[in-house]
Amino acid sequence: MKRGRKPTIDAADITRAAIAVADAEGLAAVSMARVAQEMGNATMALYRHVKSKDELLALMADAAFDEPPLLPDGDWRDKLGVWAREMLGGIRRRPWFLQIPMSGPPTGLKSLAWFDSALSALEGTPLEAGEKVGVVMGLMTFVHGEAWLGVALQQGFEDDPAQFSRQYGQRLREIVDPRRMPALAKIVAAGVFDVDDLFEEQDVAADFDFGLHLFLEGVATHIGGRA
Amino acid sequence: MKRGRKPTIDAADITRAAIAVADAEGLAAVSMARVAQEMGNATMALYRHVKSKDELLALMADAAFDEPPLLPDGDWRDKLGVWAREMLGGIRRRPWFLQIPMSGPPTGLKSLAWFDSALSALEGTPLEAGEKVGVVMGLMTFVHGEAWLGVALQQGFEDDPAQFSRQYGQRLREIVDPRRMPALAKIVAAGVFDVDDLFEEQDVAADFDFGLHLFLEGVATHIGGRA
DNA sequence: CCTTTTATGCGTACCTCATACGCAAAACCT
C-alpha cells in the first residue's frame, strides 16, 4: 500500500477546474487562487499536483480538445479537410487556447492523438515520412493562424459591435498613404476591409476554406509530381 | 508655440529601450521598471508616453522588423518566396516577437508596409482583391507558425544541447502506443524525430521551403484555374 | 494500540509588477 495521506484531488481535477474558469471568464481569470477557490481548496494545495502555473497551462492546452474526429471515407483531401475544420471548431469552442504560450513541441496525449489522426489521413499517399510530417505541421500552423485571426476579429467585434466592422477599413484609409503603399491602398479602396459581415460566420468560414483549399491544392500538386 | 514642460523622451525612445532589453534578455525581462531604468528615468515617467504595457508591446511588435525587402524582378512566386524568407529572418532575429500576444488586426506602419509589400507581389495576377488578401494572410500565418516551431526547437536545444535532439524522439517512443496511434508510431519508428540535426539551420530551412513550396503551389494552381 | 514514516493540505510571507493618484518642476503665455 502507499503510505501517507491520501490525495483529495489530482492534476486532472485541477485542470478541469481551470478550464471551467477559462471557459466562463477567459484565460486572464485563471489564477492559482481562483482555481483553488473554485475547487474549495487552498491556493497552495494545488502545488502538490502541479509544479507551476506554466505546467497547468500546458495541461489545459492538452485537455482543451476532444478526441480527434472520425475521418470520413474518401481520399486524403476529404479527410484532411474534415480534420482541419474540426480542429478549427475545437479552437473556436475554447478561444483561450490560442493565448496559452506554448514552449516546445507537444507531448500531451491529446495533441499527439490529433497529430496521429492527421497523419493517418496521408497513409495512402506516396509521401515520405518526413514529408507527411511537414504537411501536417503546415496544416496545423495554418489552422492555428486562421483561427487566431477569426477569434481576434470576433473579440474586437464583441467589444464594440456598432463601430468595429467599418472602423478598421476607415482607420486603414487614414493611415495608408497611397504613395508609400500603393498595393495596400488599392485593396483598401476596393473596400475589402469595409464589409460589415467581415466577421460573420459565413465569411470567416469562406476565408478559411479558401486558404485550406490553397494549401491542399499545393499538397496535391506535390503528390502528383511524384505518383 | 507649445506650452508646458518639454518632453525629454517619447514613445519611440521607450520602444527602442524596451526592444534592447528584449534582444538582450528576452521578453520576460521587459518590465516597465526595467525599461525605465535602462533609460535613466523613473518607472512612472513612461506612462506619459505609453498608455499601458500592452500598448508598449504593440509598439515593440511593430518596430521589431526592418522595412520590407526590395522584391526581386520575376514572377509573383519569386517575390513571395523572398518576402517569406525575409520575414522568417526578421522573426528569427527577434524571437520575442512571437511571444507578444497580438489582439486585433495590425495597424502599425511597419506591419502595414510588409502587408503592402506582399500584396504588390501579386499585382500582375488575375486574383481578386479579396483573394489577394486571403493569400497574403495565409502566407503570413504560415511563416508565423513555422517560425514559432523553429524558435521553440532551438530554444529547447539551447537549454540542453546534449540531450534535447534525441530526447524528443525518445520521449515520443515511450508515450506513443502503436495500437492507439498507429500512424504516428510508424513515423516515430522511421526516426523522423531522432535526427540530430533536426534543429540545424539547413534542416529547418528545408522544412520551411517545403511548406512554402506547398502553399505557393496551391496559389499557382488556383491562379491557373482562372487565367 | 501506539509510534514512526511519509505524503498531503495549506497558512504565512515575500517578491515582482502594473498602475492610479497627486504634487512638484519646467516651459510657455500674457
Place this chain on the structure above:
DNA sequence: AGGTTTTGCGTATGAGGTACGCATAAAAGG
C-alpha cells in the same frame, strides 16, 4: 512676474506566483 499647461516621478495599492515550514492524515512496524 504670475498664471497655465504639460511633463517627471515618488508613493501606494492590489494582484498574482510561489518558497517554506508546520499541521494533518494514512499506512507500516512494533
